[in-house]
Each structure stands twice: as C-alpha cells, then as structure tokens.
Amino acid sequence: MKSLQLWQPWVVLLLLGMAWLGLPFHSADPSPGLEATVFILLLLGAAAGAMPVPNWLRLIVLAVAPHATAWLLIRSLLERPGSADDSFFLALAAAWLLAWQLVALLSAVRCRRRDVQASLALIIPMLFGAWILLFWEAFTRGLGIPFILLPPPSAIFARLVTSLPVIAADVNQTIFKSVLVGYLLGCGAGFLVAILADRIPFMRRGLLPIGNMVSALPIIGVAPIMVMWFGFDWHSKAAVVVIMTFFPMLVNTVAGLSVTSSIERDLMRTYAAGYWQSLVKLRLPAAAPFIFNALKINSTLALIGAIVAEFFGTPVVGMGFRISTEVGRMNVDMVWAEIAVAAVIGSLFYGVIALAERSVTFWHPSFRSGRA
Amino acid sequence: MHNPASQLQPASPAVPPAVSARGLGLTFETNDGPVQALADVDLTINKGEFVSFIGPSGCGKTTFLRVIADLEQPTQGAISVNGMSPQQARERRAYGYVFQAAALYPWRTIENNVALPLEIMGFSAADKRARIARTLDLVNLTGFKKKFPWQLSGGMQQRASIARALSFDADLLLMDEPFGALDEIVRDHLNQQLLELWERTSKTICFVTHSIPEAVYLSTRIVVMSPRPGRVTDVIESDLPRDRPLDIRETPAFLAIAARVRDGLRAGHSYDE
Known part of the structure; x- marks a missing residue:
C-alpha cells in the first residue's frame, strides 16, 4: 500500500479548535465527560492520520476513532433531543473527515487477493451509506426536526x-x-x-x-x-x-x-x-x-x-x-x-x-x- | 491457351465447370442513377483451379464473387455454379465463403464458431467433433479452440474463419480479400498455408485480392478486372510449378507474370479522373 499524504487531519484539528471554543455540545445539559472523550478520540484519529505511523495502525485508529465518536455523539442525543449545539456538529464533521480519510486509504489499497478486493468493494460503499444515515440521525435528533417532516433512521428501522x-x-x-x-x-x-x-x-x-x-x-x-x-x-x-x-x-x-x-x-x-x-x-x-x-x-x-x-x-x-x-x-x-x-x-x-x-x-x- | 487445370481433370461432359459465366452483367439501381458493377463477363473456372481476381476498387471483383455465392442477383447474362443456378448451389451448400472480416460470432468459442455451419446443416455430434478437430488442425488453431474470437489476434481470427468455411467440405472456396487487413509477415504465412491446403484438398478456390504478388504466388490463373463498368480485361495463365516456396517470388518467371498482371491493370485503369 502506498502511503498517502492527506489534508483531512489538519482540517480536523481546525474543526476541533472551533468546537472547543463553542463548547458545550449540548447547551441544555453539558456533559464534560463525553466532551473530553470525543476530543481525545478525534485527536488520536488526527494524529494517526497525520503522523508517520505504520499503515495497519493508521487503518485501525481511523476505523475506530470516528465511528466511536459518532456513536457517542448520537447516543448522547437520546437523553437530550433537539439540544445539539454548533460544537456538536463541528465534532461530528471532524469525525466524518477522519472516516473520509479511512475511505481514501481503503480506496488506494491494491491487493492481489480477490476476496480482499471483493470485501473492499463492499466496505467502501457501506461506509459511505453509513455516514449518510449517521448525519441524517444526528440532524433529525440533534436539531429536533419534527417527526412528520423527517423521522430519524433509527425510528424507521424500529418501525x-x-x-x-x-x-x-x-x-x-x-x-x-x-x-x-x-x-x-x-x-x-x-x-x-x-x-x-x-x-x-x-x-x-x-x-x-x-x-x-x-x-x-x-x-x-x-x-x-x-x-x-x-x-x-x-x-x-x-x-x-x-x-x-x-x-x-x-x-x-x-x-x-x-x-x-x-x-x-x-x-x-x-x-x-x-x-x-x-x-x-x-x-x-x-x-x-x-x-x-x-x-x-x-x-x-x-x-x-x-x-x-x-x-x-x-x-x-x-x-x-x-x-x-x-x-x-x-x-x-x-x-x-x-x-x-x-x-x-x-x-x-x-x-x-x-x-x-x-x-x-x-x-x-x-x-x-x-x-x- | 495452355490450361493446367484441364490436365488434372480432363474435361468431360459429366463434370460441369465449377463456375461458368456468359455475358454476365449486374447493374445496381442507386439514388444517383444506375451503376454498372459488372458488364459482359465471360469466364469459366474448372474444378481444382486456383483463380485470383485482381483489380482496383470498384472493378466488380467482389461483386462477381457475391454473384457466384448468390448474395447478389445478376441483371444480365447467365451463370452456373457446379452446373446449377447459384441459388441451387447455395441451397446445396456447394461453397464456403471467407469474408474480408473474420465475422466470428463473439459469443461462441473458436470451436463453436467452426461448428456453426455444421449445426445449421445438421451434422451428427460425432461427425461435428471430428470435423472441428480436423479443420482446426488444418489451420493450426487446435490449442485455441476454447478461446473466444476477441481473445485472438486478427490473423488467428481469419484462420478460424477459414476453418469454418472448410468444415463442411464444400469443394468450392470463395475468398474475398481474406488477408487484406493483416500485416505482411502473417499474410505470407497464411498464403503458404492456403497453398498447402489447396494442394491437400484439391478444392476450387476463387480468391479476390488487391495485391499482385499475392495473386501471382497463389494462382493457377489470374483474372484482371477494371472499373466503370466492372469487366474482365485480361486472363493470365500462370506456368509456375504447383510447389511454390515463398522465395519463388524472386524468380524471373514469377516476376514476368507479375509484370504482365501489372501491365493488364495499367491498361484497364485510367488516371484522368
């Protein structure tokens, strides 16, 4: 695999800075523990993306950090519907950029083995689709969009x-x-x-x-x-x-x-x-x-x-x-x-x-x- | 005129000539008025001959071959193929036709392409297998029978199309510039193979070409044609021996015949248009 120089980690740092200035994530009910965890995860991801670490390590960190972040952020909305603030979405955007870098790295993988190629051909569009659903979920729950206009995907799935x-x-x-x-x-x-x-x-x-x-x-x-x-x-x-x-x-x-x-x-x-x-x-x-x-x-x-x-x-x-x-x-x-x-x-x-x-x-x- | 073919098969009333045309003419009706593709062609091709048709574009050499094959209908004169009308001859599968392009069906493997005429003509499965094996061997394609046409080079494709034309053992082979699109080396090789095949199978071959050396190298007789209207201007007998190595093309006898063909072409060709 060729080592790719990508810009995403630097934008992640920039977004994190802005998110830090705009803290807390939820104006109604701040949760410092969640915020600290999200910042650490995203900083780890940006570090793995930017620094010369082995490719397997970079892939693992980039696979875990953004998705764990997204999961934490969306789960935090369950108790606080409609209360997401700007910094919440900045953190989500940062996580998304790391996932983007992951997809870019996976797309660059050239492997002779057919099963690896075939599973990559599945994983990449699935990551893509998963992030559409994540954003959909975060926006509908985070901004409290009326259920009649657009229900969150989790509610559709439950139904x-x-x-x-x-x-x-x-x-x-x-x-x-x-x-x-x-x-x-x-x-x-x-x-x-x-x-x-x-x-x-x-x-x-x-x-x-x-x-x-x-x-x-x-x-x-x-x-x-x-x-x-x-x-x-x-x-x-x-x-x-x-x-x-x-x-x-x-x-x-x-x-x-x-x-x-x-x-x-x-x-x-x-x-x-x-x-x-x-x-x-x-x-x-x-x-x-x-x-x-x-x-x-x-x-x-x-x-x-x-x-x-x-x-x-x-x-x-x-x-x-x-x-x-x-x-x-x-x-x-x-x-x-x-x-x-x-x-x-x-x-x-x-x-x-x-x-x-x-x-x-x-x-x-x-x-x-x-x-x- | 001395005729080598008549020595092989003494002319007798029981054996009709492979092709006999008398006063043959064909006029196409086009939007720009009638075009006379063939005018007043008299020609007899005996069994076992190798006859080349040579001439510039529009001289009617391909049209004549297509009239023999019943792919075009003459508008004047008469023509018989094996003593029958071209339509009867076609319906009795009297000839194999090799087109300018290989025209292999891309969804069939090479062996199934060769099997196509056999399927249509209803050969038995065992007979089909034997014929496919024999004709593919004849054109040196045995190792490629499971390949698809688009996996082979142009020369190999054209060889497969020759195998296809040979598979059902028609004793007349009509070839319309079959090697026109191939490079010189491949062409030489295929020319040699074609001569060997003619030697072994004693088929009658009508061969349309643009190339003077090719015509002289292959043929027992060369028919020189000229355009507007398409007509036969000269018929040149070749006295070269039947066994022809490639370097026969440097011998004075060969060059003399080539010169005659060239003169014939020049005489029929006007450059003032």
Whole structure:
C-alpha cells in the first residue's frame, strides 16, 4: 500500500479548535465527560492520520476513532433531543473527515487477493451509506426536526422491525403478485411481439407508433381504468405493470434484432440457414444486450407502476396502499419503512438482472475487458 | 491457351465447370442513377483451379464473387455454379465463403464458431467433433479452440474463419480479400498455408485480392478486372510449378507474370479522373 499524504487531519484539528471554543455540545445539559472523550478520540484519529505511523495502525485508529465518536455523539442525543449545539456538529464533521480519510486509504489499497478486493468493494460503499444515515440521525435528533417532516433512521428501522408481518404481507401482495406477474407478462409479450414485428413489416410500421403512444399514456390515468377492468385485487396492478413494461421491451428487442452486420447475415445466407436458424443462432444472441437493457429498465418501472397503481383502489394490503393510508394517518415512519423495503427489493431485482446480463453477454465489449 | 487445370481433370461432359459465366452483367439501381458493377463477363473456372481476381476498387471483383455465392442477383447474362443456378448451389451448400472480416460470432468459442455451419446443416455430434478437430488442425488453431474470437489476434481470427468455411467440405472456396487487413509477415504465412491446403484438398478456390504478388504466388490463373463498368480485361495463365516456396517470388518467371498482371491493370485503369 502506498502511503498517502492527506489534508483531512489538519482540517480536523481546525474543526476541533472551533468546537472547543463553542463548547458545550449540548447547551441544555453539558456533559464534560463525553466532551473530553470525543476530543481525545478525534485527536488520536488526527494524529494517526497525520503522523508517520505504520499503515495497519493508521487503518485501525481511523476505523475506530470516528465511528466511536459518532456513536457517542448520537447516543448522547437520546437523553437530550433537539439540544445539539454548533460544537456538536463541528465534532461530528471532524469525525466524518477522519472516516473520509479511512475511505481514501481503503480506496488506494491494491491487493492481489480477490476476496480482499471483493470485501473492499463492499466496505467502501457501506461506509459511505453509513455516514449518510449517521448525519441524517444526528440532524433529525440533534436539531429536533419534527417527526412528520423527517423521522430519524433509527425510528424507521424500529418501525420496520416491529411491523415485519404487515410489511411481509405488503411485499407478498405488491412484489410477488403485481410486480412479478406483470413484469413477466409485459416483458414476455413485448419480446414475442417484437419478433412478430421484425418478421412482418406492416406490423413494425403500424405497431411501433401505437406502442409509442401507449407508453406515453400517463400511469395516473391508466391505473383507475385498469382497476375498473380487472378489479381491486393485484390483477389490475399487474395490468398496469404490463402496460408499462411492454413497450420498452418491444422497442429494445426490435432495435436489437437489427444490429447484426451485413457480413454476419451474409454468412448465414451462404449456409442456406432458415429464418429460425438465423434468429436463434445469430440475431437473438446479438440482440441480448438490448434485451437485457429493457429488462433492467423494466425492473424499476414495474415497481413504480405497481406501487402507484395501488393508490387507486386495492384490498387492504400492498405497499402502495400502505404508503397512501399511513401518510394520511401521519405515520411517516411506516411510509419510510415501506420506501426502504421497496428500495432494497428494487436494487436486488436490478442486481439479479445485471448479474444475469454479465453472464449471458460476457462477450460484449463492455464486459469482456477482464477476460481478453 | 495452355490450361493446367484441364490436365488434372480432363474435361468431360459429366463434370460441369465449377463456375461458368456468359455475358454476365449486374447493374445496381442507386439514388444517383444506375451503376454498372459488372458488364459482359465471360469466364469459366474448372474444378481444382486456383483463380485470383485482381483489380482496383470498384472493378466488380467482389461483386462477381457475391454473384457466384448468390448474395447478389445478376441483371444480365447467365451463370452456373457446379452446373446449377447459384441459388441451387447455395441451397446445396456447394461453397464456403471467407469474408474480408473474420465475422466470428463473439459469443461462441473458436470451436463453436467452426461448428456453426455444421449445426445449421445438421451434422451428427460425432461427425461435428471430428470435423472441428480436423479443420482446426488444418489451420493450426487446435490449442485455441476454447478461446473466444476477441481473445485472438486478427490473423488467428481469419484462420478460424477459414476453418469454418472448410468444415463442411464444400469443394468450392470463395475468398474475398481474406488477408487484406493483416500485416505482411502473417499474410505470407497464411498464403503458404492456403497453398498447402489447396494442394491437400484439391478444392476450387476463387480468391479476390488487391495485391499482385499475392495473386501471382497463389494462382493457377489470374483474372484482371477494371472499373466503370466492372469487366474482365485480361486472363493470365500462370506456368509456375504447383510447389511454390515463398522465395519463388524472386524468380524471373514469377516476376514476368507479375509484370504482365501489372501491365493488364495499367491498361484497364485510367488516371484522368
């Protein structure tokens, strides 16, 4: 590992000086013991960051000091909500700078071992996300921001844990019924119609503009109509998802089927290959990157479509239903919990498709660098 | 005219020529009006010949090859391939075509690329394996059969595409500037290998090239073409021995034929435009 000269420790010292002038952390209820501990931890961190110590020692101190500081600072808010002063936030900013230096050091690590590289690739964004949550927690609790406006992440998490059965039922209704069924039907139909449209020119000329129009239909307008057509249960939500996902798949597949070069098609002709042979052996593999593009776009569209469609009538279960009713009851922590679950599931959905893409279209120039 | 190929295969009515064109013409309709790509081409290629087509860009040499392969339709005259129409010949898989670019499918390994025509033509699994092994050995790529095309050099890719064209044993090989994009050393090497292959397999080869030495080195007959309209201006028989080491290119006999080809090209080429 190369030793990096970084500026963060010096700014930490500057921030600590300012924080010292502005003491105490909590104007309402000073706590000299906490303040002394935080200053010692941060000074230690700055010292490890600035002085020529072995890298392993620097990493350990930088991993412990800022996070212990943040934990102490946020825990001190439990008894003193809404009482944080300027020096409190200066100390938190100093801790954050040390964590920044830690991330910078970890990013510079070049290791041959794959497991080390893989865990670093996880740790760095996790540190990043953790600090967003830490700041969120510190600001909402420290400044006493009204719960209705923005609940702290700890409260959202607590709500999530205590409402697991409700959320599980919502996920089952929205994700495993509306989204999954709608996604499979919409993508499947888009794919099959794309192959038809490619085969029959009049369908391509007639269908693509109409499909374009359908995709421009506002979901807010379509959803209530689908509810009238297909009833309150998940079928109407799946129908909205079908409408939203059909067109991206159609357009992408039609485009993908035409990317083969004339030489590649001539080659098939010299073998006297039939339509289906060239489709399966040449044109579909060549279209795979386009098809995966549509699958990825649709994974997020399907989630949006299903959740929004539930705003227009649904049995008393479902993520969209929960969000719309809990917002009315001012239970914003439940709304945030549903949002968090939707975000995690959406990312997983996208991630699974991206992994499948990587293994199917490994030959595409955007993926092949590692194997050439 | 003395014809070496006719010594190998005595002309008999039972064996139709590999290619026979009479008064062949092809006019493309473009936005700028008709372009005559081929005009009045008369040519017979007998089985076992190695014929090169040489000429400047736009002389129709590639177009002629594509007409043989039924990739273009002639607008005048007649052409037969193995005594059939080009379409029938294509449908009976009468030829292998090697394009300017290797055109290997990047999602298939080298051996699976070679297997592509075999899959389409419905060869049995055992036969497929044997043919892949044999043709990859023929072009010295056996050690690379599990690689993907983009992991190989341009010369290796082009060799794989030749293996692919050979795998189903068509006795006519159509090659459209297959070595045009390769460097001189690789090109020499592949030229030598191609001659050995022709010797061993006694296929008929039609070979389009820009290079005079390449044409003279490889061919039993050199067809010189010229543009606007694309036509045959000269057909030069080569009396070089069949066994040709690379240094035959410094012999007076070789240079004499090269000079004739050059004269033919110059005669058909006008620089006043």
